[in-house]
Amino acid sequence: MEPLLKIKDLVTRFYTEDGVVHAVNGISYQMDASETLGVVGESGCGKSVHALSIMRLITSPPGKIEGGEILFDGRDLLKLTSNEMRHIRGAEIAMVFQDPMTSLNPVFTVGFQISEALMLHRAMNKKEAREQAGELLTLVGIPAARQRLDDYPHQFSGGMRQRAMIAMALSCDPKLLIADEPTTALDVTIQAQIVNLVKRLQEDLGMAVMWITHDLGVVAELARNINVMYAGYIVERGNVKQIYKYPSHPYTNGLLGSLPRLNEAPGTKLVSIPGLPPDLVALPRGCPFAARCTYVVDQCIEEMPPLQKIGAQEHYVACWRWEDVRRRAA
Amino acid sequence: MGTEKKPLVQVRQLKKYFPIYRGAVIQRHVGDIKAVDGVTFDIFQGETLGLVGETGSGKTTVGRTILYLYEPTDGSIIFDGVDLVTLKENELRKVRARMQMIFQDPYASLNPRMTVGSIVSAPMEVHGLLKGKERSRRVDELLEMVGLNPEFVNRYPHEFSGGQRQRIGIARALALNPDLVVCDEPISSLDVSIQAQVVNLLEELQNMLGLTYLFIAHDLSMVRHISDRMAVMYLGKIVELADRDEIYLRPLHPYTQALMSAVPVPDPELAESRRRIILEGDIPSPANPPPGCNFNTRCPFVKDICIQAEPEFIEIQPNHWAACHFAGDFIHT
Numbered sequence: 190m191e192p193l194l195k196i197k198d199l200v201t202r203f204y205t206e207d208g209v210v211h212a213v214n215g216i217s218y219q220m221d222a223s224e225t226l227g228v229v230g231e232s233g234c235g236k237s238v239h240a241l242s243i244m245r246l247i248t249s250p251p252g253k254i255e256g257g258e259i260l261f262d263g264r265d266l267l268k269l270t271s272n273e274m275r276h277i278r279g280a281e282i283a284m285v286f287q288d289p290m291t292s293l294n295p296v297f298t299v300g301f302q303i304s305e306a307l308m309l310h311r312a313m314n315k316k317e318a319r320e321q322a323g324e325l326l327t328l329v330g331i332p333a334a335r336q337r338l339d340d341y342p343h344q345f346s347g348g349m350r351q352r353a354m355i356a357m358a359l360s361c362d363p364k365l366l367i368a369d370e371p372t373t374a375l376d377v378t379i380q381a382q383i384v385n386l387v388k389r390l391q392e393d394l395g396m397a398v399m400w401i402t403h404d405l406g407v408v409a410e411l412a413r414n415i416n417v418m419y420a421g422y423i424v425e426r427g428n429v430k431q432i433y434k435y436p437s438h439p440y441t442n443g444l445l446g447s448l449p450r451l452n453e454a455p456g457t458k459l460v461s462i463p464g465l466p467p468d469l470v471a472l473p474r475g476c477p478f479a480a481r482c483t484y485v486v487d488q489c490i491e492e493m494p495p496l497q498k499i500g501a502q503e504h505y506v507a508c509w510r511w512e513d514v515r516r517r518a519a
Numbered sequence: 520m521g522t523e524k525k526p527l528v529q530v531r532q533l534k535k536y537f538p539i540y541r542g543a544v545i546q547r548h549v550g551d552i553k554a555v556d557g558v559t560f561d562i563f564q565g566e567t568l569g570l571v572g573e574t575g576s577g578k579t580t581v582g583r584t585i586l587y588l589y590e591p592t593d594g595s596i597i598f599d600g601v602d603l604v605t606l607k608e609n610e611l612r613k614v615r616a617r618m619q620m621i622f623q624d625p626y627a628s629l630n631p632r633m634t635v636g637s638i639v640s641a642p643m644e645v646h647g648l649l650k651g652k653e654r655s656r657r658v659d660e661l662l663e664m665v666g667l668n669p670e671f672v673n674r675y676p677h678e679f680s681g682g683q684r685q686r687i688g689i690a691r692a693l694a695l696n697p698d699l700v701v702c703d704e705p706i707s708s709l710d711v712s713i714q715a716q717v718v719n720l721l722e723e724l725q726n727m728l729g730l731t732y733l734f735i736a737h738d739l740s741m742v743r744h745i746s747d748r749m750a751v752m753y754l755g756k757i758v759e760l761a762d763r764d765e766i767y768l769r770p771l772h773p774y775t776q777a778l779m780s781a782v783p784v785p786d787p788e789l790a791e792s793r794r795r796i797i798l799e800g801d802i803p804s805p806a807n808p809p810p811g812c813n814f815n816t817r818c819p820f821v822k823d824i825c826i827q828a829e830p831e832f833i834e835i836q837p838n839h840w841a842a843c844h845f846a847g848d849f850i851h852t
Contacts, residue, residue, distance in 0.1 A: 231710035346801045347574075376573035376737065378798045381781035385797055403711055406740075406783025410790045430787045447715035448785050449744030451767060458722070459744065461715035465680050 191263065192219035193364060193397050194243070199257035201235075201242045204250060208470040212238040214421035215257065217496070220397055220414075222364065227408030227429065228401045229444075230418035233466060236401045239418075240367050244284055245274050262364065280310045283358035287370040289350035293342040299326075300338025303357045310361045325356040330386055348379035352386065359390065366391075369401045384411055405444060409433060414503070417441045420467050420477035423496055427504035437499060437506045437515040439482045476508070484510045526561040527699060527731050528585060533558050533594035535577075535584050539806060552806050554580040556755035557594070559832065562699070567725065567732040569746030569763065571739055571778070575802055576752040578735045582701040585733065586618050587611060599698070616646050619692035623704035625684035629676040635662070635687055636672035642694040661690040664727075666720060682713035689720065693728070701733045706741065718745055739782045743767055748838075751775045754813045755805055757832060761839040771835055771846040773818050812844065820845060 197217045203210040213235040220226050230236045241247050242254050245266060259266040266277065286292040294302060303325060304318035313321065319338065326334035329352040342350055351371055358366055368387065372380040388411055391398050400412060408415055408429060415432055417425040417440065425438040436442040446460030464481040467473060473480065479489040488509050496507040499515075508514060536551035555577045562568045572578045583589050585596055587603050596603045598614060606614065619642075622628035629638055639658045643649050649657055659669035665686040676684055685705060692700055702721065706714040718741065724730060736742045742749060743763050750760040751774065759772040770776045777796040784790055798817045803809055809816050815825040824844050832842040836850065843849075 231712060348801055376802075377739065377781045377783075378573060378777060379801065380783075381795065381797050384783070385795075404783060405711070405785040409785050409787040410783050433785065433787050444711055445785060447712050449740045450786075451740055451743065451779075451782065451784060453744065455764070457744075459715040459719055461719055462712040463716075465682070465713075466710075 190221065192260075193222045193224075193262060194220040195258075195260040196239075196243070197258040197260070199239065199242060199259065200255040201238050201247060201252065202255055203252045205470075210469045211421055211472050212252075212469060213242065214472070216418075216421075216423045217257075218416060218423060218426060220365070220399065222397055223391070223395050224414060225391065225398045225400065225412045227412030227415045228399060228418060229403065229405060229408055229415060231403055231466060233420075233469060234418040235421040236418050237369055238421075240284070240369055240399065240401055243367065244278055244282060245269075245271075246278075276310075279306055279363075280361040281363055282365045282367065283361070283363035284367040284369065285351070285354050285358050285371045287373050289347060289354050289374070290342065292354060293350060295342055298339050298341055299345065299353050300340075303338075303353070303360055306357060306360045321360070322356075325360055326353065328359070328390070329353070329356045330382075331356075347375055348382060351375060351379075351383055355383075355386065355390070359394070362394070363396060365397045365399065367399045367401070370403070371400075372407065373402070373404075380407070387411065405433075405448060417444070420469065420472060422477065422493075422507060423505075424478065424507045425505065426496065428502060431502050431504050435504075435515050436518050437504070437511040438478075438508045439484050439510075439514050440478050442514055442518050443481075484508075484514060486510065524563040524566070527564045527599060528562040528733075529595075529597040530558060530560050530562075530581075530585065531595045531597070533581070533584060533596065534592045535580050535589055536592045550806055553755050553808060554805055555584060556805075556808070558752075558755075558757045560750055560757060560760055562731055562733055563747075564698075565725075565729055565731055566747040567734050567745055569742035569749040570733060570735045570752060571737060571742050571749060572752030573737060573802055575754075575805060577755040577805070578752050579703055581752070582620070582703050582733055582735050585699075586620055586701055587615065588620075612646075616642075616695045617697050618699040618701065619695065619697040621685070621688050621692050621700060621702045621705045624708055625681050625688055626676075626708075628688055629684055631676055634673050634675055635667075635679075638676070638687060639672075639690045639694055642691060646695060648695065657694070658690075661693055664693065664724065665690045680713075681709050682716055685709065685717050686720065689717075689724070693724065696728075697730070699731045699733065701735070703735045704737070705734075707736060707738060714741065721745065739778065740784075751778065754802060754808050756813060756842065757840075758814065758843070759839075759841045761841075765839055769839075769850070771839065771841040771849045772814075772843045773820050773849075774814050775841075776849075777819075812842075 198215045200215050201213040228236045243259055300322050303322035307313045307318040307321050323335040331352055372383050412429050415429050416423050419440050425441045436445055443462040462481055467477050475490045475492050479485045494507045494509045496505045498505050534557055535555040536553050538548050539550045540546040541549045570578045584591050636658050639661055640654055662669045667686050706717050734745055746763045749763050749766050750757050753774050759775045770779055777798045780796045800817050811827055812825040812830050815821045830842045830844045834840050835846050
């Protein structure tokens with residue numbers, strides 16, 4: 190089966206006064222039609238920029254997609270005209286953003302904002318669109334949805350706003366839903382509600398979901414596959430269970446070690462990763478993680494390791510010493 | 520922990536209401552935001568008490584009121600045997616030197632126009648401690664203690680990363696050799712790998728200096744990691760308080776149970792097998808909390824009595840407190 194999304198050597202850079210920011214540095218992967226992919230990394234690792242590149246929402250200047258291919262359903266999104274792209278955005282690939290307050294327009298009602306997309310992409314008239322908007326709000330679990338169509342965003346709570354954003358994203362039956370840190374601004378009990386909702390919707394509607402987050406816990410709850418990103422590279426990729434059990438990149442291993450476990454013994458010390466992520470304006474020549482890595486050898490400083498398949502399972506790692514990392518982690 | 524625990528802070532029936540006014544010219548007092556609505560707990564010498572709760576549960580207000588940054592509406596705060604409510608302004612100032620705070624946002628809590636040196640020495644300046652050479656020696660010592668190079672004293676906050684700024688904030692909090700440090704979400708604005716660095720530092724400093732922490736956060740797994748005991752807040756009240764393992768293994772309040780089960784665990788196999796309690800709805804407004812037990816609008820076990828009567832916060836088992844009419848029923852489940 191053809192993958193739904195296939196990214197090849199994507200490079201996105203920003204030309205700023207302080208120099209060229211190497212945000213995404215040649216990443217390649219693919220996603221199947223009903224896959225849930227977790228994209229994990231810290232601030233500045235390029236996870237959001239890569240998603241915005243897929244949507245072609247990089248502001249230019251200063252940003253520029255400098256190379257690569259983004260094949261979606263067989264078409265290269267980077268070769269489409271902006272008019273063609275507009276038909277993809279919202280209709281085939283939808284995105285939910287982190288902050289539900291700033292991504293909803295405060296001066297329009299929630300109902301109008303949802304029906305707007307329906308009128309635009311599905312050529313519905315006002316009445317049909319309103320009817321459908323009510324159904325969508327019910328679908329995402331807003332009580333008495335029809336009465337709340339005329340509410341403004343400020344009358345909704347944070348969790349409800351995020352539900353409304355999801356309703357809007359689902360309005361045109363997208364094939365791919367990109368959720369960029371959708372629960373970071375929410376409390377844990379509300380986060381659990383949203384995670385549950387997206388899982389349920391995915392099962393019912395059969396779409397692919399890309400969930401971008403820094404929270405390895407959330408990924409464990411909902412994703413089948415994971416991309417771990419660092420300084421604009423995918424450093425490890427594969428099945429979630431496989432990677433959490435046998436992390437083979439020192440960064441993934443470090444991230445998992447820096448999280449407290451709910452079943453840890455008292456007095457356990459967290460394993461922290463020393464140092465800071467590199468400056469994306471002046472990336473080192475070799476592996477960007479070398480400066481913080483305890484496994485570092487000369488080769489790491491000289492040469493960036495390729496993302497290579499290890500073992501029989503779908504598991505890819507970009508590390509020269511993955512065998513040692515994996516052995517020690519296991 | 521020794522067998523004999525001495526409370527450093529005793530909080531009794533603490534209330535903090537923020538008044539709501541209406542009217543442009545003549546302001547009428549129309550109600551109160553009951554941010555903290557009668558909480559009682561102790562913080563023992565040398566321990567870390569974790570305070571968790573969702574946005575709007577009043578956990579930050581508790582922290583700030585203990586430091587007397589807010590004047591309490593009612594109740595008392597006994598710090599090392601002295602009730603802060605009875606103190607005069609200048610007496611209070613002396614006690615305040617013994618309790619310090621670490622803030623959430625390392626970008627907003629450091630003055631961008633002050634050098635690191637002047638930020639860290641500011642508390643000594645205010646309290647008139649150490650002069651000239653001695654003071655700068657102390658600043659160097661503090662910076663070293665939090666893992667920063669003392670040569671950075673003349674740099675400005677913008678030259679540092681988030682994690683390093685948080686270290687500057689910690690050095691400032693330690694400048695006066697405090698007994699109590701209130702850490703208000705000190706790691707929630709940091710990246711995961713940096714969070715562990717800061718948490719490890721806080722633990723080292725506690726061992727080295729015998730500090731007592733009130734650690735406020737919404738990240739349950741991190742609070743559980745650092746705390747000896749944990750208190751869970753909901754809508755201005757503490758609903759449960761117990762040892763960290765006890766509260767995790769045997770939560771007696773339905774809200775704690777839901778909260779614990781909502782924490783995502785970084786283990787896909789465990790995540791699959793775990794039973795999760797998904798709460799309906801949102802936290803109600805603290806201006807108009809529901810009658811009876813304030814959790815009754817979201818509680819999966821709600822009965823008539825929960826709407827009629829407010830449950831008392833009582834010791835259900837030794838050192839395990841909870842405020843639920845049916846907490847006793849959960850002991851063996």
